[in-house]
Every structure is written in C-alpha cells, then in structure tokens.
Amino acid sequence: MTSILELRERLKGFYSSFEFYAKPLLKFVCALLSLWLIASNIGFMNSLTNPGVILIIALVCAFIPVNGIVFIHAVVVLVHLYALSMEYALIMLGVFAVLFLLYFRFAHEYGYVLWLMPVACALHIPAAVPLVMGLVAGPLTVIPVVCGTFVYYLLEYARTYANALSSLDVDQVFARYEYILEHGLNNVEMYLTMIALAAVLLLVHAIRRLSVDYAWQIAIAAGAIADVIIMLIGDYVLGVSVSLVTLVIGVVVSALIAFLVQFFVFSLDYTRTERVQFEDDEYYYYVKAVPKKTIAVKDKSVKRIIINRRRSETADNGAKAPAGQAGSNQDPDGE
Numbered sequence: 001m002t003s004i005l006e007l008r009e010r011l012k013g014f015y016s017s018f019e020f021y022a023k024p025l026l027k028f029v030c031a032l033l034s035l036w037l038i039a040s041n042i043g044f045m046n047s048l049t050n051p052g053v054i055l056i057i058a059l060v061c062a063f064i065p066v067n068g069i070v071f072i073h074a075v076v077v078l079v080h081l082y083a084l085s086m087e088y089a090l091i092m093l094g095v096f097a098v099l100f101l102l103y104f105r106f107a108h109e110y111g112y113v114l115w116l117m118p119v120a121c122a123l124h125i126p127a128a129v130p131l132v133m134g135l136v137a138g139p140l141t142v143i144p145v146v147c148g149t150f151v152y153y154l155l156e157y158a159r160t161y162a163n164a165l166s167s168l169d170v171d172q173v174f175a176r177y178e179y180i181l182e183h184g185l186n187n188v189e190m191y192l193t194m195i196a197l198a199a200v201l202l203l204v205h206a207i208r209r210l211s212v213d214y215a216w217q218i219a220i221a222a223g224a225i226a227d228v229i230i231m232l233i234g235d236y237v238l239g240v241s242v243s244l245v246t247l248v249i250g251v252v253v254s255a256l257i258a259f260l261v262q263f264f265v266f267s268l269d270y271t272r273t274e275r276v277q278f279e280d281d282e283y284y285y286y287v288k289a290v291p292k293k294t295i296a297v298k299d300k301s302v303k304r305i306i307i308n309r310r311r312s313e314t315a316d317n318g319a320k321a322p323a324g325q326a327g328s329n330q331d332p333d334g335e
Contacts, residue, residue, distance in 0.1 A: 024062040030116065031061035031069060037122045038076060042158045044083040048076060066111035067104075073115060074100075077155065084162055087176045091184075092154065099147040110137065110144050117148020118155065121193075124246055127227045128254035130197045131220055132261050134204025142198045149197055153190035157183070189241070192234040200227045216262045224255040 035054045043049040057076070061069045074096050082089035103114055113133060120129045126149065133141040161180060200223040207219035228251055235242040276287040 027066075027069065028058050028062035030119070031073075032058040034073060034115065034119045035076065037119060038073070038080065038155075041122065042077070042080045042084070042155055044080045044158075044162070048079060066115065067108065070111050070115050077151075081158060084158060085176065088158060088161060088180055091177070091180055095151070095154065099151070102143055103147060106140055106143050110141050113137075113141055114144035114148045117145055118152035121149060121152040124250045125254045125257070126193065126197060127200060127224065127251050128257045130201035131204055131223050131254055131258035134201045134219065134223060135208055135216060135258060135262060136265060137205075139202055139205050142201050145197055145201055146194045149194050150190065153187055153193075154184055157187070188234075188238050192231065192238060192240055196227050196230040196234070199230060200224075217259070220255055220258045220262065223258075224251045227251055 032054065035058055039049040039054060047053060057072065061072060064072075078089050078093060078096070081092050099114075103111075110133075113129060117126070117129050120126050129148075130142075130145050133145065161184070164179070203226055204219040204223040207222055208216050212218070228247060231240075231242050231247055232244075234240045276285075278285050278287075
C-alpha cells in the first residue's frame with residue numbers, strides 16, 4: 001500500500017509540474033477519440049472523415065476552452081447530418097439550441113461532461129460519467145449528463161434513418177420531418193437510460209455527502225447497483241431490449257474508473273478517525289475528523305565524491321618511502 005501511495009503522490013506531483021502541457025494533451029486525446037467516433041458512426045461527410053482533417057480539428061481543440069470544443073463538435077455533427085439530410089440537420093440544430101440554452105443557463109462550467117457523455121455511451125460505459133460526477137461535482141451536472149445521452153441516441157438513430165431514407169419520397173419533406181420525430185424521439189430505451197443515469201448521479205451525490213465511514217466507496221457501489229437494477233426493471237416492465245452481459249461489463253468498468261478517481265481525489269484513513277466535541281455560547285459542535293492518506297515521497301539524492309589525485313599520490317609515495325630515507329635530513333648528532 002505504501003508503494004501505491006508513493007506512486008499516487010509522484011503522479012500528482014508530475015501532473016502539477018507539467019500541468020501547462022498536460023491539459024492540452026488530454027484535450028487533444030479526448031477530442032481525437034470523440035471525432036473519430038463521430039466519423040465512424042455518422043461519417044456522411046467524406047471530407048470530415050479524413051484522418052488528416054480529424055487530426056487538425058483535434059489540434060485546434062487542444063488549445064481552446066472546453067465550451068469551444070463542445071461548439072466545434074456540434075458543428076461537425078451538423079455538417080455530417082446535413083450531408084445525410086437537411087431535415088435531420090435542422091432538427092438537430094433545434095435540439096442543440098434547446099440543450100445549449102439549458103446547459104449554459106445552469107451548468108456552463110461542466111462542458112466536458114456534455115462533451116464526454118456521448119463518448120462514454122459509444123464505448124458502452126455510460127455509467128462512468130454520472131458515477132464520477134456524483135463524486136466530484138454537484139447535482140446540477142445531471143443536466144449535461146442527460147443532454148449528452150439524448151444527443152448520443154439521436155446520433156445513433158441517424159444510421160437507421162440513413163437506411164430508411166431510400167424508401168421515403170424525396171418530395172415529401174413533411175413526411176421526412178414526421179418520420180424523424182416519430183421514430184427518433186419515440187425511443188423508450190433512450191428515456192430509460194436518461195432516467196437511470198440521472199438517478200445514479202443523484203444517488204451517488206447524496207450518499208457521498210453522508211458522514212459515515214467509506215461514504216465514497218458505498219456511493220460508487222450503490223450507484224453501480226442502482227444502474228443495473230433500473231435497466232433490468234425497464235427491460236422487464238417496458239420491454240426494452242437490454243444486453244445483460246454488456247450492461248454488467250460496462251457498469252463494472254465504470255465503477256473501476258470511479259474507484260480510481262476516488263483514490264486520487266478522496267482517499268481517507270478511517271482507522272485514525274477522531275471525534276471532537278466543543279461548544280460556544282449558542283451551540284454544541286460535534287466534529288468528525290478523518291485524516292487523508294498521505295505519505296512523504298522519498299527524494300533520491302546523488303552525492304558525488306571527488307578525490308584529490310595529487311594528495312592521494314603524495315600520500316601513497318610517503319607511505320612507500322624507506323624508513324632510513326625518512327630521516328636522511330636529520331643531523332647525525334641529533335641536532
């Protein structure tokens with residue numbers, strides 16, 4: 001355990017030392033992954049599926065604020081959908097406008113949640129975002145979580161709509177709008193997932209604020225179990241087709257990510273818990289103090305030992321001189 005704590009402190013020190021370079025690198029990697037997922041799932045605009053173009057856009061995202069990254073991704077999505085259908089692009093434009101109004105009004109500081117939520121859904125670990133945000137953020141993050149999930153399912157439906165587009169009459173514009181709204185928004189699995197993820201975030205946030213021991217670990221476990229239970233209830237009651245294996249694996253991976261975040265952010269030593277009671281003129285105070293798990297990182301210092309060669313040679317020559325020679329300069333009479 002000591003070695004793990006030392007590794008944690010070294011990683012935190014390394015990140016703080018190179019934070020100026022680490023943040024753009026993280027944004028570049030996340031943007032590259034999200035743009036690649038967009039191109040692979042709804043790559044209807046061939047020019048935006050070019051690896052060089054994706055790389056350039058990711059490099060731009062590395063040096064702009066998170067809200068700017070969200071705006072660029074929205075533009076990329078709209079361009080792809082416009083290449084598929086102008087009607088679908090207009091509908092998504094209206095959806096983005098409503099979602100951005102909600103997002104910028106209540107949770108504008110959590111742009112990375114709105115950005116990463118569709119990525120987590122595409123990687124089949126949607127519970128990772130609400131589990132982590134329930135630990136480190138407030139309940140308002142439920143807005144970008146729900147909005148990001150909504151966007152993901154609408155983008156998933158774009159592929160289904162692309163297959164059905166050939167059977168629709170080109171001249172029937174209103175029929176296209178009606179078809180998109182009827183089938184794209186009438187998705188029971190989408191609403192079930194949004195409810196489950198919102199419930200997970202609020203449950204984790206409520207439990208981790210309790211003063212019980214191991215509150216953060218209990219919150220992660222409770223949130224993971226709640227996600228599985230809600231999805232299975234929806235599968236049974238609403239008839240939603242849920243893959244149990246994919247669901248369980250995704251929840252386990254999400255819980256492991258949340259435990260890793262908890263280890264770096266909020267690692268406490270409950271064996272040294274102290275409870276203090278004191279009072280003033282108006283109140284009694286009961287304080288529970290739990291120390292953090294910290295360890296001093298050993299600093300390795302290298303000492304260089306420099307030997308004076310002349311002194312060493314002189315000492316060696318003096319030691320090798322004959323005994324009679326050492327007294328040759330003395331007076332024979334002892335004077």
